Amino acid sequence: MRRLDKAFVAFFKRVREGRAPGFPRFKGRGWFDTVEWPKDGDGCRWDSQSEHPTATFVRLQGIGHVRVHQHRPVKGQVKTISVKRKGQRWYVVLLCTDVPTEHLAGTGAVVGIDLGVASLITTSDGRQVANPRRLSAMADRLATAQRDLARKTQGSMRRRRAVARISHLHAKIRRQRVDDAHKTALALVRGYDVIVHEALKIANMTRSASGTMETPGTGVAQKSGLNRSILDAGWGVLLTILAHKAESAGRELIAVNPTNTSRTCSRCGHCAKENRISQAEFRCAACGHEAHADVNAAINILRAGLALRNAAKAA
Structure with missing residues (x-):
């Protein structure tokens, strides 16, 4: 039992270090x-x-x-x-x-994908997959269940039922999110031989902006909302499932550094903050190239991935 194993390890570690081992x-x-x-x-x-x-x-x-x-x-x-x-x-x-692999037939197609909140993914060929926002869709039911729980007496059977009801709602959200990730990953694996995505550090991206008492953060409410949206999108779940399906199907999955992929023009290579006019609009200040911001980023991601692939082959 995993928790019991961890408890034993922690207990003997404290004993070895001469600290108070504690009580069960x-x-x-x-x-x-x-x-x-x-x-x-x-x-x-x-x-x-x-x-x-x-x-x-x-x-x-x-x-x-x-x-x-x-x-x-x-x-x-x-x-x-x-x-x-x-x-x-x-x-x-x-x-x-000894699980047999079932490699899919090659398609000859390559793609770069940009993960987002407005759209779950945007591909370099202009396709977009809508973000279902499972947590937001269930927010009202969760809020009602939480209010109902707050009115229950500690230790009562009714409180246990209220806790089980909330647990059931969160489990449903989790299953829906995993199902969406499986369907999206399967479509990518079936359609492309090479898939390039951003090497995102999701834990760092969703870190709280509240700061400390001495140095409080700024824009805490906005950052909290963004963190909730990122976690609701389930990028980590999607990338994990995509990696498993790509390996099983014999597809090549490449992760690239996402730095400046959304600010660089996919046509001339000019990189500037002012290129990104809004969340969805991109206009290059140097050459005037206009495109959907996520599509432009996906093209840059694909280009960086193919460069890494070619460099690895040449080495």
């Missing part, structure tokens, strides 16, 4: 959310009743056969089995080895 803390029923069996057949068996024609079962030691909803075929050899709880739902997670 109470661990309620919600403390453990994952149980892992490192080997299929040792305390856990996947597809334990394979002769059953219409259902899949996993056998858990001390529990017995549990029927699972298998949403896709299992490929390769099952190595590790985990049972994970998310909210009120339970999942069986399989780690497989």
Whole structure:
């Protein structure tokens, strides 16, 4: 159990360093959310009743056969089995080895993608994928559920139900966001052989601007809203899923430095802050080139990625 392992490691680390090791803390029923069996057949068996024609079962030691909803075929050899709880739902997670790869046929197309908030992605050939804004769409229901929770008594059954309701809403948002990322990544992988994206440091981009008591930040409310929009877009989830799908399909994924990609003219290469007129408008102060700002940035991203690719081949 992962949390228990981390607790043991932290305890012995404090003992080695001569610090006060502390005391065990109470661990309620919600403390453990994952149980892992490192080997299929040792305390856990996947597809334990394979002769059953219409259902899949996993056998858990001390529990017995549990029927699972298998949403896709299992490929390769099952190595590790985990049972994970998310909210009120339970999942069986399989780690497989020797999974066969299924490379897609080549298309000969290359693309650069610019990640944004107004549009989730904008490609170098002018296509845009709308940002579904899942958290914003669920904001009213979440606010109502939070107000309902605030009126409940600590430790009551009604409060537990209110907490479960909020957890369910957040889980739904998370599933919707992951589903959107899968569909977007799949479309990119099917359509292009080479995909270039920005190497974004999302944790740094969403850092709070509140500062400290001595040096308070500026524009805290605006930065907070931007951070919320960036996290709602799910750039990190999309890039992670895109990397997995690109590797499985035999596509090439290249990450480039995003510095000045939105300020540089894709036609003449002039870089200046005044080139970016607004969020969506780009007009080069040197050559007068006009384009959608995100499309211009995506072209620059593609050009930088192809330059890196060519340099790597020449080396």
